[in-house]
Amino acid sequence: QVQLQQWGAGLLKSSETLSLTCAVYGGSFATYYWSWVRQPPGKGLEWIGEITDGGHTNYNPALNDRVFISADASKSQFSLRLTSVTAADTAVYFCTRTPSRYYGLDHWGQGTLVTVSS
Amino acid sequence: DIQLTQSPSTLSASVGDSVTITCRASQSVDSWLAWYQQKPGKAPKLLIYAASGLESGVSSRFSGSESGTEFTLTISGLQSDDFAVYYCQQYYAYPLTFGGGTRVDIK
Numbered sequence: 060q061v062q063l064q065q066w067g068a069g070l071l072k073s074s075e076t077l078s079l080t081c082a083v084y085g086g087s088f089a090t091y092y093w094s095w096v097r098q099p100p101g102k103g104l105e106w107i108g109e110i111t112d113g114g115h116t117n118y119n120p121a122l123n124d125r126v127f128i129s130a131d132a133s134k135s136q137f138s139l140r141l142t143s144v145t146a147a148d149t150a151v152y153f154c155t156r157t158p159s160r161y162y163g164l165d166h167w168g169q170g171t172l173v174t175v176s177s
Numbered sequence: 178d179i180q181l182t183q184s185p186s187t188l189s190a191s192v193g194d195s196v197t198i199t200c201r202a203s204q205s206v207d208s209w210l211a212w213y214q215q216k217p218g219k220a221p222k223l224l225i226y227a228a229s230g231l232e233s234g235v236s237s238r239f240s241g242s243e244s245g246t247e248f249t250l251t252i253s254g255l256q257s258d259d260f261a262v263y264y265c266q267q268y269y270a271y272p273l274t275f276g277g278g279t280r281v282d283i284k
Contacts, residue, residue, distance in 0.1 A: 105275070106266075106274065120272060161209055162227070163226040163232070165232065167221060169220065
């Protein structure tokens with residue numbers, strides 16, 4: 060049974076850096092794509108970016124080069140860093156898995172609410 | 178970016194009804210579209226991939242179809258557990274994008 064467990068700071072001030080980590084349990088880390096998705100309170104879903112099994116990253120241009128996703132395969136973990144946060148970055152952040160470039164997001168973490176205060 | 182427009186935004190239905198949600202893409206996404214169900218306070222759950230593929234473990238009451246750039250999710254025989262918000266998502270092109278969501282609530 061694959062499980063994604065995520066953690067990180069839940070309260071930040073404007074201009075600080077958001078940092079979240081997601082650990083994968085019960086399944087392989089290799090050959091999958093690992094993504095981050097966020098959801099502002101009461102709103103819809105926004106894809107942040109992904110890291111592929113080859114270590115290549117793809118990011119949402121809407122985040123204006125503030126995002127960085129990395130992975131440590133030896134620990135079966137991947138991480139999100141989002142710099143210079145503002146109140147607009149307040150959201151629940153989810154880590155996710157997809158088996159390939161052409162599949163849906165089939166496993167999700169429990170979500171972490173990150174609140175940015177001014 | 179590829180825009181996904183879902184309709185309706187809210188749908189009221191009764192247990193036992195069959196309901197259909199539509200997702201229209203601003204350009205071709207081939208068949209690379211997924212549907213998710215999200216309940217309050219929970220992560221989304223993958224229901225359908227590749228427009229009509231049923232994810233393992235998902236009830237066969239859920240089905241997906243496509244016609245050009247219009248995709249539909251149909252829930253047959255609505256059950257109380259199905260009242261939730263549903264999202265479509267395209268993974269044909271970066272950035273991956275989601276529809277605005279459709280809330281299915283009890284009439």
